[in-house]
Amino acid sequence: xxxxxxxxxxxxxxxxxxxxxxxxxxxxxxxxxxxxxxxxxxxxxxxxxxxxxxxxxxxxxxxxxxxxxxxxxxxxxxxxxxxxxxxxxxxxxxxxxxxxxxxxxxxxxxxxxxxxxxxxxxxxxxxxxxxxxxxxxxxxxxxxxxxxxxxxxxxxxxxxxxxxxxxxxxxxxxxxxxxxxxxxxxxxxxxxxxxxxxxxxxxxxxxxxxxxxxxxxxxxxxxxxxxxxxxxxxxxxxxxxxxxxxxxxxxxxxxxxxxxxxxxxxxxxxxxxxxxxxxxxxxxxxxxxxxxxxxxxxxxxxxxxxxxxxxxxxxxxxxxxxxxxxxxxxxxxxxxxxxxxxxxxxxxxxxxxxxxxxxxxxxxxxxxxxxxxxxxxxxxxxxxxxxxxxxxxxxxxxxxxxxxxxxxxxxxxxxxxxxxxxxxxxxxxxxxxxxxxxxxxxxxxxxxxxxxxxxxxxxxxxxxxxxxxxxxxxxxxxxxxxxxxxxxxxxxxxxxxxxxxxxxxxxxxxxxxxxxxxxxxxxxxxxxxxxxxxxxxxxxxxxxxxxxxxxxxxxxxxxxxxxxxxxxxxxxxxxxxxxxxxxxxxxxxxxxxxxxxxxx
Amino acid sequence: xxxxxxxxxxxxxxxxxxxxxxxxxxxxxxxxxxxxxxxxxxxxxxxxxxxxxxxxxxxxxxxxxxxxxxxxxxxxxxxxxxxxxxxxxxxxxxxxxxxxxxxxxxxxxxxxxxxxxxxxxxxxxxxxxxxxxxxxxxxxxxxxxxxxxxxxxxxxxxxxxxxxxxxxxxxxxxxxxxxxxxxxxxxxxxxxxxxxxxxxxxxxxxxxxxxxxxxx
Numbered sequence: 001x002x003x004x005x006x007x008x009x010x011x012x013x014x015x016x017x018x019x020x021x022x023x024x025x026x027x028x029x030x031x032x033x034x035x036x037x038x039x040x041x042x043x044x045x046x047x048x049x050x051x052x053x054x055x056x057x058x059x060x061x062x063x064x065x066x067x068x069x070x071x072x073x074x075x076x077x078x079x080x081x082x083x084x085x086x087x088x089x090x091x092x093x094x095x096x097x098x099x100x101x102x103x104x105x106x107x108x109x110x111x112x113x114x115x116x117x118x119x120x121x122x123x124x125x126x127x128x129x130x131x132x133x134x135x136x137x138x139x140x141x142x143x144x145x146x147x148x149x150x151x152x153x154x155x156x157x158x159x160x161x162x163x164x165x166x167x168x169x170x171x172x173x174x175x176x177x178x179x180x181x182x183x184x185x186x187x188x189x190x191x192x193x194x195x196x197x198x199x200x201x202x203x204x205x206x207x208x209x210x211x212x213x214x215x216x217x218x219x220x221x222x223x224x225x226x227x228x229x230x231x232x233x234x235x236x237x238x239x240x241x242x243x244x245x246x247x248x249x250x251x252x253x254x255x256x257x258x259x260x261x262x263x264x265x266x267x268x269x270x271x272x273x274x275x276x277x278x279x280x281x282x283x284x285x286x287x288x289x290x291x292x293x294x295x296x297x298x299x300x301x302x303x304x305x306x307x308x309x310x311x312x313x314x315x316x317x318x319x320x321x322x323x324x325x326x327x328x329x330x331x332x333x334x335x336x337x338x339x340x341x342x343x344x345x346x347x348x349x350x351x352x353x354x355x356x357x358x359x360x361x362x363x364x365x366x367x368x369x370x371x372x373x374x375x376x377x378x379x380x381x382x383x384x385x386x387x388x389x390x391x392x393x394x395x396x397x398x399x400x401x402x403x404x405x406x407x408x409x410x411x412x413x414x415x416x417x418x419x420x421x422x423x424x425x426x427x428x429x430x431x432x433x434x435x436x437x438x439x440x441x442x443x444x445x446x447x448x449x450x451x452x453x454x455x456x457x458x459x460x461x462x463x464x465x466x467x468x469x470x471x472x473x474x475x476x477x478x479x480x481x482x483x484x485x486x487x488x489x490x491x492x493x494x495x496x497x498x499x500x501x502x503x504x505x506x507x508x509x510x511x512x513x514x515x516x517x518x519x520x521x522x523x524x525x526x527x528x529x530x531x532x533x534x535x536x537x538x539x540x541x542x543x544x545x546x547x548x549x550x551x552x553x554x555x556x557x558x559x560x561x562x563x564x565x566x567x568x569x570x571x572x573x574x575x576x577x578x579x580x581x582x583x584x585x586x587x588x589x590x591x592x593x594x595x596x597x598x599x600x
Numbered sequence: 601x602x603x604x605x606x607x608x609x610x611x612x613x614x615x616x617x618x619x620x621x622x623x624x625x626x627x628x629x630x631x632x633x634x635x636x637x638x639x640x641x642x643x644x645x646x647x648x649x650x651x652x653x654x655x656x657x658x659x660x661x662x663x664x665x666x667x668x669x670x671x672x673x674x675x676x677x678x679x680x681x682x683x684x685x686x687x688x689x690x691x692x693x694x695x696x697x698x699x700x701x702x703x704x705x706x707x708x709x710x711x712x713x714x715x716x717x718x719x720x721x722x723x724x725x726x727x728x729x730x731x732x733x734x735x736x737x738x739x740x741x742x743x744x745x746x747x748x749x750x751x752x753x754x755x756x757x758x759x760x761x762x763x764x765x766x767x768x769x770x771x772x773x774x775x776x777x778x779x780x781x782x783x784x785x786x787x788x789x790x791x792x793x794x795x796x797x798x799x800x801x802x803x804x805x806x807x808x809x810x811x812x813x814x815x816x
Contacts, residue, residue, distance in 0.1 A: 008616070012661045017619035023691050025631070232631060234624040286631030286689075288647060317634075318648045 007098055010084035018235035019047035020081065022073075022095035025232040026284060028060070029096050030070035036180045039063050039071045040094050040104040040141070044111075044119040045511070047075040052239035054293060055147070056110060057227035059168055065225075069176045072096040072104075073231075076123045079509070085126065092126040101127035105179065107141040109160075111149035114488035115481065115511035117156050120145075121503040124159065131500065133161045134206060138189050142196075144175075150203075151215075151262055152440040152548035155488050155495035157205035161193060164201055165551055166215030166262075167248075169224050171201050205493075209550040217554075219591065221248055221267040228280040232287070241289035241322065242281035246274055246306065250295035251576050253584075254352070255363045255567050256394065258439040259295055261560075262553040265590040266299075266577060271306045278310055282319050290314060291322035298327045298335055299577070307338050328366045333377035346430070347378050350389035353397075354404030360570045361396055363563070368408065375412045379419035384426045386412065392458040393436040393450035393482070395567065402458045405433070406465035413469060424471075431474045433462055435482035438540075439489050440548045441555060443563035446540040449486045451533065455479035480518040483536045484510070490540070492547035498524055556585030604704040607638075607671040607682050613664040614806075615693035622657035628694060629669060636685035641672040655710035655810055656778065663806040666697060670709040677701060713778050715763055715811040718786040720772040721803040730767040733796045738765060745788045758784045758792070765789065778810070 011017040032038060041060055043050025050056060056073075063071035072094035077085065085092070091100040101107050107129065109120055121131055124143065130136045133143065145153055146164040153163050164171050175196060182195040197204040201216030218224045226245060233240070249266040250259065269277075278290050290310070297303060310321055321339050326332040328349040336347055351371050353359045359366055378386060390405050409431055416427045435455050438447045450458075459476040466472045488495065501524035502517075509515040525532035540546075542561055549557070559582070566573055576582050576593075587593040613625065620628070633640050633650045642648040651672035658664050671682075679699045686696045722730060737743065743758040761784035764775035772793075776784040790800050 011616075011619050016621070017660070018621065018624050021616045021619060023616060023693065025628075025635075025689070025691070234620055234628055236623075236627070283635065286634035288630075288634070288649070318642055320647060 006088055006090060007093065010081065010088060010090065013084050014081045015078060016235055018233070019075070020077065020095070021234065022098070024095075024234060025286075026229045027073075027096060027231045028064040028071070030064070032070060032097060032099070035070040036068040036183070037070075037106070037176050038099075038104045039069060039106040039108060039176070040074055040101045041071050041108050042074045042076075042101070042110075042123055044076055044109055044116045044123050045113075045509070046078055047233070048235070048237040050075040051231065051233050051237045053110065053112065054227065054230075054243045054245065055168070057230040057243075058225070059108070059172055060231065061227050061229065062169060062172060062225060063176065066173060066176055068180060072099065074101055074123070074127075076119050076509075077126070082122075082126065091128045092123065102129050102140060104141045106144055106175075108144045108146065110147040111145050111153065111156070112147050113511050114149055114155075114485045115516070117488060117499050118503040118507040118510055120156060121159060121500060122508045125503075131159055133159060136161070136189075142179075142189075142193070148258060148262065149489075151258070151551055151553055152489065152491075153203075153205075154493045154547045155491035155499055157493055158496035159500075160205060162196055163203040163205070164216065165203055165213050166201050166553070167217045169218050171199060171216045174199050175202070203551065212550050212552055214589075215262070215551075215553045217263075217265075217590075218267070221245075221269050222273055226269075226277050228277050229284040230281065232285045239291070240287075241291050242278070242285055242287040243291050243293045244274055244278050244281065245269070245293040246297065246300050246303075247294050250299065251582075251584075252296065252299075252365065253363050253563070253573050253575060253582065255361075255443040255563055256352075256391065256436055256439070258442050261441050261555045261584075263295065264554060264584065264586045265592050267592065268300060271302050271309055274306060275309050275313055279313055282314065282317060288318060289320045289322055291324060293324065296327065297323050298329075298332050303335060304338065307335065311338070328374050329370050330373045330377040333374055333381060333383075336378075336383075337381050346385040346387050347383050348387040348389065349374055351408065352389065352391050353394060353401060354390065354406070354408050355401045357570050358394060358397060358401045358404075360572050361567045362394055363567070363572055365572055365575070368411075371408070372411065372415060375415055376419060379416050384416075384420065384423070385428045385430070386416075387430040387432065388412065389432050389434065390462075391434045391436050392462070393455050395436075395444055395447040396570075397458075399461070402461050403465070405431075406462050409466055409472060410469070413472060416471075427471050429472045431462070431466060431472060433459055433474065433476045435477055435479060437482055437486045437489060440546070441553045441560070443560045443567060445490070445546065445560065446542050446564060448539055449483065449536055451537050452479040452483055455482060478513060478516060481510070481513070481516050483533070484516075484518070484521055487532065487536055490547065498528060498530065501528065554584075554586045554589050559584045602676045602701060602703050605673040605676045605701050606704045606709060607673055607677070607679070608700045608702055608709065609669045609671060609682070609686070610666050610697040610699070611664075611669060611690075612693065612695055612697055613658060613667050615663075617691065617693035618658070618661055618663040620694075621660060622654065625654065625657070625694070626652060628690070629671075632686055632689035633671065635689045638671070638682060638685055639674045639677055641674050653709065655713055656716070658807060661805070663804065665806060665808045666810060667807070668710060668713075668810055672704065673701070710810075712812045712814070713810050714782070714813045715775055715816060716778050716807055717809040717811070718772075718774045718776065719806045719808050720774070720786060720790065721805075722770055722772060723801040723803045725770060725797070725800070727767065727770045729797065730770060730772065730793075733793050734765055734767045734772070736796060737792060743792055745791060747788070758788060762789060775811075 063069050142161045144162050145160045150163045182192040203213040247268040249263040352364045417424045505520045507517045507520045630650045641651040653670045655668035679701050683696050683699045761777040766773050
């Protein structure tokens with residue numbers, strides 16, 4: 001217990017020690033002696049963020065259901081705990097058995113956000129794992145990455161032994177079995193890796209980029225296990241509620257949206273299964289809220305039936321229901337009305353762009369009438385607080401497009417006053433202005449990103465107009481963060497040195513506003529002779545090879561290019577769920593596409 | 601049949617879970633009560649929560665062997681069913697020691713608590729040394745400590761507030777007043793001893809009991 005007692009020593013000195021205790025309800029403690037493979041599932045951000053991530057909860061359950069495998073968790077400690085650990089020379093350990101991460105067979109890291117890359121290095125370093133994969137010793141863990149950023153992991157490829165491209169539910173079990181077999185056959189590190197590389201969807205950067213790696217995805221969501229007994233935290237976390245994934249994938253085809261491309265095809269679970277899963281989650285966690293997880297809730301085929309059925313089950317048990325994302329139309333308001341019978345918390349709409357021309361260019365099939373109808377329905381049904389999401393810096397955006405954002409919001413404000421009349425005193429419109437970031441595997445992957453100055457000017461333009469109105473609150477995202485995220489999103493292998501240098505110079509938790517260290521990035525780039533800002537605004541010719549050309553999400557590059565041209569022509573591509581197949585490339589991979597084609 | 605019943609639950613807060621904050625304990629009990637499907641009274645409103653109250657929350661890092669929680673019941677229920685139901689839903693270190701079902705009272709269920717027992721394990725000290733220091737302390741007429749509260753600073757005499765104090769095998773046993781005008785804190789007693797012995801390295805601090813007026 002020597003390790004444990006020194007671990008306990010630092011607990012009195014840190015904020016929220018509950019983050020580091022383990023012992024949570026539904027956490028799984030297996031005897032390491034009884035398993036053949038130990039997997040440390042890590043999240044390169046704080047406990048409160050990582051524990052909210054549904055994907056990690058799913059993988060935790062799947063790995064622990066394997067009789068020969070044990071999965072334990074670790075998160076990046078907060079900065080005060082990092083200091084306390086360094087003072088005592090304590091390595092980062094798993095929450096379950098307090099085993100140093102360096103003793104695991106696998107250390108898995110989910111890459112949800114490019115700005116977490118330096119935290120990935122920090123976490124490995126705290127665990128005393130050699131940062132560079134090619135320098136790791138024979139007994140060090142295999143460091144494995146996954147998640148959306150694995151669709152272009154090149155900037156951090158040097159730090160990983162392997163990646164899983166796509167959805168992990170099936171491939172993680174294949175990895176465990178292949179690992180157990182390769183170990184039993186006496187394979188060394190290189191031999192084990194070579195075996196794992198044979199699995200479809202597994203990308204081993206050290207084996208080169210000649211072979212195209214096709215993403216993995218589950219064909220049938222209905223039979224795919226869900227996390228129905230997720231780990232329940234002691235302390236409050238960001239999403240402190242049960243999560244039920246109703247569908248996966250979205251074919252609306254917004255041209256900036258990576259999730260909308262890489263999670264294709266659309267798959268759904270049945271109302272019966274979802275109701276059952278929601279009840280199981282409530283039974284196993286005691287949560288008082290269940291939230292539906294989806295890229296686009298209203299697109300679920302039987303959404304009204306589902307919500308009614310869930311309410312029937314959950315309301316008597318004093319469990320409320322939450323909806324994450326809404327479409328900008330009055331159907332969505334009707335849906336929200338069904339979900340929130342009592343408390344009218346805010347409603348969120350995402351028109352993304354201010355002008356019709358630009359909304360067409362990004363393929364956001366929403367008209368001004370749609371938004372006004374949705375807003376009217378919301379006000380008429382008693383909502384007084386609306387949140388509107390916009391994006392600036394989109395390809396082809398003009399000053400008039402930016403002004404149109406402000407005009408559109410003012411239109412909603414006028415409508416609110418008119419509908420609410422005397423009751424408009426509490427009317428609030430929160431406007432969130434994000435910055436466009438070109439992401440791999442989207443039609444806008446070739447787009448030039450705005451400079452920091454351009455983004456700031458556009459933010460100021462909107463603020464200047466909307467700042468006059470007491471009832472409108474504008475929030476903007478850091479332009480500097482957007483630029484760094486954009487660079488890392490499209491970076492190649494040559495970025496590894498810069499990411500490591502930034503980590504060594506103190507950049508960690510870069511996705512946290514107050515922690516983001518832009519000067520560090522500028523400095524380390526300058527030290528290596530790279531003009532970061534020039535790189536950020538360079539052009540991306542469509543004929544040049546891309547760093548992620550060897551990784552396929554199933555959506556063809558030719559389709560993305562066609563979509564880019566459609567964007568330039570400000571022409572919409574209809575959703576293939578209600579219209580003809582748009583030929584994105586998934587058809588050959590997904591039987592449901594062919595089926596839909598046949599039935600329509 | 602008790603008309604308006606509440607469960608008076610004794611639980612422990614030990615091991616690593618002594619580092620749980622009070623709100624975390626509250627949240628954990630609320631969820632455990634829901635999972636156990638106990639017939640508990642819930643608050644009204646949009647996000648109802650179980651009617652739970654705790655006696656004198658422990659400071660972070662201090663263990664408790666007999667902590668108290670009151671759960672308002674919607675209907676009379678068997679204490680054993682409450683114990684078993686909760687035991688399955690809580691980790692050992694937040695485990696249920698015993699449960700009673702009693703009629704609810706108008707005042708706080710813990711209004712009668714007057715004293716608490718503490719055990720402090722002291723490291724690196726000869727048992728005799730500790731014993732002598734305790735004897736010397738108890739021989740003094742006044743035991744003045746300086747206390748800083750949120751609103752003010754004051755000097756206090758703890759003499760009457762320390763109900764019992766003795767050294768046992770290198771550990772310190774304390775029974776201390778708990779009400780607002782009789783409160784003594786264990787770390788204040790340690791500070792008094794430190795005047796004699798120098799700083800005392802405390803290996804662990806445990807609240808071993810909470811006492812009602814009638815029980816003493």
